[in-house]
Amino acid sequence: MKTVLRGFLIFIWGISLVVEGYGQADVYLRVNQLGYLANDEKEALIFSHSPVREPVQLIRSADDEVIMAFKPERRKTANWGNFDFYYTLNFTSFTSPGEYYLQTKKSLRQSASFKIGPEAYAHHQETLLTFMRQQRCGYNPVLDMVCHEKDGRSFYGPMPDSTYVDLSGGWHDAGDQLKYLITGSYATAHMLMAFDLYPEKFADAYNALGQAGSNGIPDVLDEAKWGLDWIHKMHAGPDLLFHQVADDRDHRGFKIPNQDNSDYGWGENSYRATYLATGKPQGLGKYKSQATGLANLAGRSAAAMALAARIWEKHLNDPLYAAKCRKAAISLYRLGREHEGYQQGNSYGAPYRYNEETWADDMEWGAAELFALTGENAYLEQAKAYALMSSNEDAWTVRDTAAHYQLYPFINMGHFALHRHVEADFKQILEGYYQAGIDYTLKRATQNPFHIGVPFIWCSNNLLTSLITQAILYEKMSGDSQYHHFLTTQRDWLFGRNPWGTSMFTGMPDKGETPDDVHTSVYVMLGLEVPGGLVDGPIYRSIHDSLLGLTLNDPDEFAHLQNNHVVYQDDVGDYSTNEPTMDGTAGAILMMAHFGREASQKATAIKQD
Structure with a gap:
């Protein structure tokens, strides 16, 4: 009893x-x-x-x-x-x-x-580069294999359809194995700007092929050059710019890159379709893209090349490669001037594509970097004109929603690149564009307990890293530190201060709650857990539940934390929230370098001039 x-x-x-x-x-x-x-x-x-x-x-x-x-x-x-x-x-x-x-x-x-x-942030920009090396097409150092050597056969070009053009190289876009200039150009330019701002933060532990061992060049520049070399190929002539290799015929389940079972008409693991940018709608199957020009691709590719020309000349003492990049920057920018407008990604049998509809921001960036490279005033005046055209019309930060990649890139780097070259009144205009976006997202953040400011459209984590970068660059431009609390709460969301208590980067931190069951072939088929990949991130449930072919492989470990508003699932089957992306990862490198500090083992670095 x-x-x-x-x-x-x-x-x-x-x-x-x-x-x-x-x-x-x-x-x-x-x-x-x-x-x-x-x-x-x-x-x-x-x-x-x-x-x-x-x-x-x-x-x-x-x-x-x-x-x-x-x-x-x-x-x-x-x-x-x-x-x-x-x-x-x-x-x-x-x-x-x-x-x-x-x-x-x-x-x-x-x-x-x-x-x-x-030590909290020491060298994690290098962790992100680990994931970038995993995404390499051609020779992949993580898998130690060569893939897609036959990229590709051209369409929409002045040459006959199915003409072979060597477009090997570049990066696989995400868990799939497509390659886009839309994302590859931004990833390349972003890494170069990150180095330009924080040259002392980057280590040299890998060679140009991505294999372990120093080669006297910071690894971020080795990775950026992988992108630059591919862009050189994509710009196959003064009036030629390819923009995509492969399409959604790629989506035939998980596969090892050198055993690609997709068939573009030449058999499995063979040639893949490549698309020349024409500034007009394209599509070999049911679905057609929209297009009005190709300045989005040409402008930011020009920005990447102009940045590279300065860096290879001043930091790496390689005038030959610098001259090659300088020539490409001028040529690409001219192509953008002649074909103002945007080129979107192509789909074949599925309705999903990169819906980019902006271009003035990219031309502003290209012109600003070309002025920094050449000192020619025409570029400066054109950059200012494009800045006023872009204003915040190209910014998701002052909107509540947008289509998939409609307002890409998710930060206008051109405003920052131009800022140092203009008079005080124009500086205030550029600062105002950034500030308006920060204020708009801050207003959204005050309405929820997590103080998070992004709309949860597809790839919300990409929006978030871009917002963080915008706040960092705004502070550098203006000296105004009033948004520091907002900045840190946005960053903290990415590493666990969120409903699910998870980091949004694979393997960061190495013993934390991180995405494990990611939507990538190397994990599913080889069991490789490669750190540093930024997953797409949570999305509105209304979007999530409408997506085709999305099923969970395992019970949702976060079921008790989900709601009817926003969902994130750490599951191989959830390609909408748990797929690491190449451009999202590259787009976080500047942010990580900014917060990074010297580790106990000092990195080999190149000092800024």
């Missing part, structure tokens, strides 16, 4: 604790698993179905010593999905380096561990 009574009292006591907010099993603590720099604003988020009234402790991982305790502060914003109570926990004042975790004092609910100090 005493045993029964004791059990009954314990049961009643447990209910009491839940009612009072103690001992509850549904308290979730969300932190940036990668960590925080000492001077960062450090803010964790707590959410629960019921009130949380107990203190939260900051605990040192090495010896489980309690460092300090905090009282959670209730967030007064609209709820996010199924949880009614959200709290923030600010520990900005704590700056001592080390590894820590958070824990509720009585119910002992723990967060993921995280670092504070310079």
